[in-house]
Amino acid sequence: MLTFTVRKVAVLVGTMLGLAALTFLITNVAPGDPARLVAGPDATNDMVETIRQEYGLNRPLYEQFAIYMGDLLTGDLGRSIVSTRPVLDELARYVPATLELVLVAMALGILVGVPFGMLSAVYKDRFLDQVTRIFSISGVALPAFWFGILLQLFFAVRLEWLPVSGQLPLTELPPEPITHLLLIDSLLHGQFETFRAALSHIILPAVVLSFPCLASILRVNRAEMIEVLQSDHIVAARAHGISSSRIVMIYALKNALLPTLAMIGLRFGWMLGSTVLVETVFDWPGIGLYAVSSALASDFKPVVGVTLVIGFFFMMTNTLIDLAYAWIDPRLRRS
Amino acid sequence: MTALLNIDNYRLDIPTFDGVLKVLDGIDITLEQGDTLGIVGESGCGKTVLARSILGIGPRNAKRVSGHIVFDSTALDELSEADWRRVRGVKISMIFQDPMTYLNPLLTIGRQLSDVIAAHYRAQGKSAPGRAERHARCERLLEQVQIADTQRVLKSYPHQLSGGMRQRILIAMALAGEPKLLIADEPTTALDVTIQAQILKLLRDLVDRLGLTVVMISHDVGAIAALSRRVAVMYAGTVVEQGMAESILTRPRHPYTRGLLAALPDIEGDAQPLESIPGTIPNLINPPSGCRFHPRCLRATAICRQEKPETRSVGADHVVACHHAYD
């Protein structure tokens, strides 16, 4: 297991390097002047020239690449034109909010998707199953931004149960950061009012973000459970007198978990990408919103930064899932 | 002595897209305690469906049209899931053809065995024994099937063990509940010839030592002959001949049985052309009228096409279903 882990981590590192190279490619292969791209559309020609000198954009490509990689490895992701602050600092500020949102959404997706997928498989073709099937297929088709707007309209405006946007109401002060995750920090400080406020703010965006993930997890889990329940070793287990509930919960679920895990990994990626949409709709102060506002302002460096961060999180999750795969299925440990 | 297992005029249908498969057409089989019965027939004759139906794990959409299966005075057709848990593995057990696919690849052998043991305890309303006790029982079970290196095997996963070993483990799992009846569905088909002999010998030992009643299903006449005292020959969902193995194998009365035995290549003697039964197994959606074998039978006449033959006795413990049985 150890060599397997080491190998996977090595792949992770390699991919991150490759990703950095890819972002370099995007910046330089894109039509248009890279210096102008960095300087922004409002820059004068002189400013563009200064940028060109400063960033060494007149040097040969491979030199630029070396500088670029060097910068990245020291954590220099450039500066944002709009705020003039280093991109790295701004990322550090915005990542926790996105992280919190994604974690809550993921938890929702798994905690609802897996059990309902199981139930759907066991009660196949009955009413529950039909409902969940429709739900799971529409869940993926639902445009996240549209869904978010509708939920806002309904729950926040019409019913006024939940706030429209943001992470905390303006009247609340955020707790002293320990984990930088609002929900956990407010609990750790015992500030229950803050916790309640933060919770009510996170519900709608988390639901919207989790929806396609939930739907997919439900589908895959249901499909895999159905298939496993028909497999030979389940027949044998029944023949040996093992109870149905045990068969479903332990035997079948363990076997069905693998493709479900794979789907979780896939959906996590889509979810990370969807943060740009959900954070825009709900004014959630995370890296998604940061990327969008930067892109609209033609501020390119932050966009690259966000892409790298998202890529990193995605890759790391995939690596963790690969490790989990090998832990669950001993047959995979050799590869 | 009342029979341990009595299958009485059992008819089973399976609906499919193309029509209704009349898979079992009036099966009559009787089995006494301590007996060994071999059910022999080609692929598709319904023997596996029959075996699984006994334990209630047959095809999901299969419909019992008529007849009963009675085990030890209990009718098996009307049991609830809770009742079945007291039967499966505890009174009747089953071992399967390909031990690789019939063992859960993600759990260790020890885990699977001990789960089976615990399940039997719970089914009988007792609480499951502790880990140490279960571990000891697992070891005893493995020893019973002549596995020596019990510690290593218990910690292993199925893919790490050989085919013969896996089959022994399946047998051990089947014996965990101390059943009276063991159904072996093609237990040797997926194994190499030398391993086949070992498994058959093991089964023989278990019969002698534990007084186990065994039903063995196979298309391999040799395996049947090695283990079974009594034989039932199946064709296209019907039992065409049933009785003492010695009697049937030396003096087969039914044309199909004759053809089956004649088709076996003879390793002794001079090389001879292989005989085969002309034709193919029938379509079970529209099975042949009357006797299902008549389209392929050299002795068939008009009555064979019109009437299904009755089962007649032709000797001590030897019955045949044929209008023109051999003498």
Added chain:
Amino acid sequence: MSAEFQDTAVHVPTFKERHASTIRQWRLYIHLFRGSFSSMLGLALVLLFLILAAFGPMLAPYPEDTMGAVKLGQRLLPPSLAHPFGTDEMGADILSRVIVGARTSLWIGLVITGLGAGIGVPLGIIAGYKGGFLRAAIMRVTDLFLAVPGLALALAIVAALGPGITNCVIALAIVWWPGYVRLVEAKTLSIKEELHVEAARALGAKTPWILRRHILPNCLTPIVVKASMDMGMAILSAASLGFIGLGAKPPHPEWGSMISVARTYMPDWWWYSAFPGLAIFLTVLGFNLLGDGLRDILDPRSRGR
């Protein structure tokens, strides 16, 4: 003695008999498909979409509104009989714009999926069949592109290229091709090992022939299923980029960018966001259901359900 030649009744098989098994297979497919409510619903939605895309301008009640109107007297009217979807801030009829938007979406979906498959499938076949260094190189690059979730990568590419619907489509095509490489490479690998390919090779068949006659047809099923589901997801992704503001520029009738403008008129003039979004949802749903239904019938393994 003259030889007698009778009119031998040689049985020449009819078309029906020669293709009996194929006919039966297709009958089974159609039967299964018809029996599935969700698949038929998907088919219906997709057909509706295609009709709107094809005949949009003829079906729109106010065709002059499609590229934006200046009817300020009719701004932001709620849904009514005259304007079933209401009007937008320039007074244009939203229903007409939604109908015409179908054509834009169809074009977007086709180009993205077409380019993605057009690049990805050949690369995948080469990678799967040739193996060795070529395969390693192709798969490494593919893995790299798949390291970043689609929407995020597309965002970065569009940010570099500049906003606009063409750049959107290019960016998304770049995001899409790796998926096809993965799919086709895996399928090619497994087909390569199958006996009919080995037999062909043993009989001396050349590589292009094998690729064309053996490998490609067997890959088609998963490609078709993926492509039909991709149509929906590509349209959704393009609409998402449009929503952010990086897609089509107004007054171009693209559903996503319509919603991005509509957002500023929330919540009072809700219909402006609601209906284009509904159109996106139904279209994507249709393609997903259709793709799902196709997979159910074309992949016998999943038919056990």
